Amino acid sequence: MRFDIITVLPGLLESPFAHSILQRAQKKELVEIYVHNLRDYADNKHKSVDDYPYGGGSGMVMQIEPFAACIEKLQGERIYDEVIYMTPDGETLNQDIANTLSSTENIIILCGHYKGIDQRIRDVFVTKEISVGDYVLSGGELPAAILVDAIARLIPGVLSDETSALSDSFQDGLLDAPIYTRPAEWRGHKVPDVLLSGHEAKIAAWRDEQQLKRTQERRPDLLKD
Known part of the structure; x- marks a missing residue:
């Protein structure tokens, strides 16, 4: 391009x-x-x-x-x-x-x-x-x-992980869910247990729920569409 x-x-x-x-x-x-x-x-x-x-x-x-x-x-x-x-x-x-x-x-x-x-x-x-x-x-x-x-960044091959852009905020009309990386606990703040469970279906459901919750709290105007 x-x-x-x-x-x-x-x-x-x-x-x-x-x-x-x-x-x-x-x-x-x-x-x-x-x-x-x-x-x-x-x-x-x-x-x-x-x-x-x-x-x-x-x-x-x-x-x-x-x-x-x-x-x-x-x-x-x-x-x-x-x-x-x-x-x-x-x-x-x-x-x-x-x-x-x-x-x-x-x-x-x-x-x-x-x-x-x-x-x-x-x-x-x-x-x-x-x-x-x-x-x-x-x-x-x-x-x-x-x-x-x-x-x-949306052009195929630009990002090393091409699926990354598809999960960005706004791609599905919602804000992205919270994200975490190591360590699993920092100063008493823990990563949600579900993300450590390895259960893909439960993790996907949690992320969907968090996307909707975050959008409702921060950008309710997006839900009107």
Whole structure:
């Protein structure tokens, strides 16, 4: 799977993709991540990519031409399944969205900055708009890294244990059950006996019960669905 990320601050994305699971996924050639510097597509000597908003108001707006030039260059080289804009007013990212996008092959991700991007880029090029929560960050780079991570870990072969992603929170609409490892007792706190029993059916039933209990306590809104 290939991700092309367009940003005015490519340095912000160096670390998230250079470690752990995403690094291994790239070494295995299961995932390709390319970060494009938007300033490379600016047509002025100062390489500026923003201007004042029409109608007045605070902040600066990212211009059409650099984004259009970069997107059209990429689209001239391959077919993209989605052009995604990371924005607070987009659809809130959830596991269902990540699952769906993990079955695609090529995705462009646009990272806004300043006050945002010219609406015409959204109207003409963007096929999906995604938010990582009801809050505002300084730019779309960190949300883009979150999106890539959420999608890439679902690609077969990325995780050493492919069944691990299937048991994550939200995969079945519930939060995950509590998890434990050795030692069996620590400062008077013991691992539940059922997990030490070796009885697979009882363990599965306990986990189902705990998933439902935890979801009822922490995210009852999930049960409405």
